[in-house]
Structure formats: structure tokens, C-alpha cells
Amino acid sequence: MDDRSSSGTQYPMLGTDPREFERLVRSHTASLLRFATNRIKDPAIAEDLVQTTLIAAWEARDRFSGQSSPRTWLFSILKHKIADHYRKAYRDPSNGRSLDTVDDRFDERGHWLAEHKPQPWGPDDGTDEGDALERFLTHCLDRLPTHWRAALEMKYLLDRDAAAICKELGITATNYWQQLHRAKLRMRECLEHQRKNDTHQR
Amino acid sequence: MDLLISCRKATELMEQRTLDPLSLGGRVQLWMHLRICEACRLALAQQRTIERLLEQRDGRTPLPDSRVLEDRVLNALPPEGNGTT
Numbered sequence: 001m002d003d004r005s006s007s008g009t010q011y012p013m014l015g016t017d018p019r020e021f022e023r024l025v026r027s028h029t030a031s032l033l034r035f036a037t038n039r040i041k042d043p044a045i046a047e048d049l050v051q052t053t054l055i056a057a058w059e060a061r062d063r064f065s066g067q068s069s070p071r072t073w074l075f076s077i078l079k080h081k082i083a084d085h086y087r088k089a090y091r092d093p094s095n096g097r098s099l100d101t102v103d104d105r106f107d108e109r110g111h112w113l114a115e116h117k118p119q120p121w122g123p124d125d126g127t128d129e130g131d132a133l134e135r136f137l138t139h140c141l142d143r144l145p146t147h148w149r150a151a152l153e154m155k156y157l158l159d160r161d162a163a164a165i166c167k168e169l170g171i172t173a174t175n176y177w178q179q180l181h182r183a184k185l186r187m188r189e190c191l192e193h194q195r196k197n198d199t200h201q202r
Numbered sequence: 203m204d205l206l207i208s209c210r211k212a213t214e215l216m217e218q219r220t221l222d223p224l225s226l227g228g229r230v231q232l233w234m235h236l237r238i239c240e241a242c243r244l245a246l247a248q249q250r251t252i253e254r255l256l257e258q259r260d261g262r263t264p265l266p267d268s269r270v271l272e273d274r275v276l277n278a279l280p281p282e283g284n285g286t287t
Contacts, residue, residue, distance in 0.1 A: 025275055030268040038259050047271055054275045110208025118244040134262050137255050156256060162221045181217045188248050
């Protein structure tokens with residue numbers, strides 16, 4: 001069952017030398033922190049998750065097999081921690097579930113309501129490289145209700161595996177589509193507003 | 203199956219498609235709808251932009267200064283010798 005020959009790469013095992021681990025911490029913490037703060041609104045929670053990730057890695061260092069790079073290994077631990085954070089946040093009933101029934105962008109026949117109908121995002125109609133939009137991305141993500149943010153982030157944390165996501169969140173696929181759909185509509189609209197205000201200010 | 207679907211249904215299918223392939227019926231419904239609905243064509247282009255932004259956000263964000271956190275982590279590590287090796 002040795003797949004070293006097929007993968008071709010083997011990373012050195014992590015020793016018990018603390019200086020070796022310190023080098024790992026010094027080289028990867030900034031990227032881990034960026035990853036976490038891009039996905040979690042509260043910077044203190046993001047820092048916390050990175051810290052517990054690194055401590056978990058230290059405690060499990062003798063189980064690091066060297067089949068993936070230490071960086072990939074650290075990121076997979078962090079992804080698990082963030083998914084776990086969102087699983088708990090999602091199941092917390094205090095996170096504004098009432099919005100699910102009232103928030104809609106369509107009339108009773110399912111057509112766009114006039115004030116919510118998509119508008120072009122500028123001369124390039126949203127097909128540009130997103131340079132202007134990416135500045136608003138975090139702002140708009142942070143304004144999503146927590147459980148919608150959870151539904152959205154889970155999609156990327158669990159590599160679009162719908163069955164795994166529904167299991168984590170404890171909901172049906174239909175319920176998950178609806179939440180994802182609403183989260184994305186809200187994102188679309190928020191980015192549109194931000195873009196419009198920005199253009200007006202120039 | 204109803205071939206003509208609403209904008210709500212069309213945008214749902216667009217989102218669903220980012221996770222799983224649509225059924226043949228769903229693909230036909232979406233295709234028919236997009237042919238006649240300009241607003242949903244726009245929504246689709248924008249959805250793709252959002253999807254790309256979400257996928258690429260780390261590469262487009264500057265690295266934070268994490269030295270304080272690094273020191274905190276290194277100080278919080280359980281002492282050497284507690285490992286199983």
C-alpha cells in the first residue's frame with residue numbers, strides 16, 4: 001500500500017525538534033490567518049481557529065505521514081476547524097432563522113420584483129476580472145446572516161460535496177439549495193449596490 | 203414537466219448546478235428560460251463572477267502580519283517530551 005512511487009513526492013516526516021515546528025509556524029501562519037479571516041467575520045474567532053489548528057498539528061506531528069506537504073496538511077486541519085465552527089453556528093437557533101421565510105426577491109409568480117431585478121454592474125457587465133468587486137466581497141459576505149454564511153462557506157470548505165454538507169448541517173438537500181440560493185441572491189444584490197455607489201463616487 | 207419556469211426557479215437551478223449536474227429536464231428548462239429572459243442571463247453572468255471571486259479570494263488578499271499570533275502559538279505549545287514519539 002505504498003503509494004510513494006505513484007505520487008513521486010515524499011515530504012520529510014516532522015521531527016520532534018521544536019525548532020523545526022517553529023519554522024513551520026513562521027512560514028505558514030500568515031497564509032492560514034488570511035484563509036480564516038477571509039471566511040470568518042469575527043477576526044478574534046479566526047485567530048483562535050488558526051491557533052488551535054497549529055496546536056493540534058503540534059500534538060499530532062508524529063502522525064504526519066509526509067504524503068502531502070506540511071502546508072496542505074495544516075490547511076486541511078484548518079478547514080476542518082472552520083467547518084466545525086460553522087456547523088455549530090448553523091445549529092445555533094439564535095442565528096436569525098426567521099429570515100428564511102420573509103426574504104425574497106421574486107413576486108408570487110416567481111418573476112423578479114422590479115426593485116430586485118439584476119442591473120448591469122458597469123460597462124463590463126460583471127465580466128471583468130473583478131478588481132473593483134473583490135474589494136466589496138468580504139464586506140458583503142460579512143453582512144450575510146450567520147446561517148446563510150455557513151451554508152455558503154460549507155460549499156467551498158467541503159469541496160462542493162452536497163451530501164457531506166447536508167449531513168454536517170443536519171438539513172435536507174432541498175433546504176440547503178434554498179439557503180444557498182438566498183445567500184447568493186443577497187450577495188449579488190449587495191455587490192451590485194456597492195459597485196453602484198462606488199461608480200457614483202468617482 | 204413544465205418547460206416554462208420562473209426566474210426564481212431558474213436562479214435556483216443555476217445555483218444547484220454549481221454543486222451537482224442538473225437532470226436533463228432541468229438543463230432544458232434553464233436553457234429555455236435563459237433564451238427569453240435577459241435579467242436571468244445577467245444574473246448568471248454575475249453569479250459566475252461571484253463564484254470566481256469566492257474561489258480566488260485568498261490569492262487576491264494581502265497576507266496579514268501574524269507575528270504576534272505566531273509568538274502566542276509557540277508559547278502555548280505543550281512542553282516537549284509529551285509527544286508519543
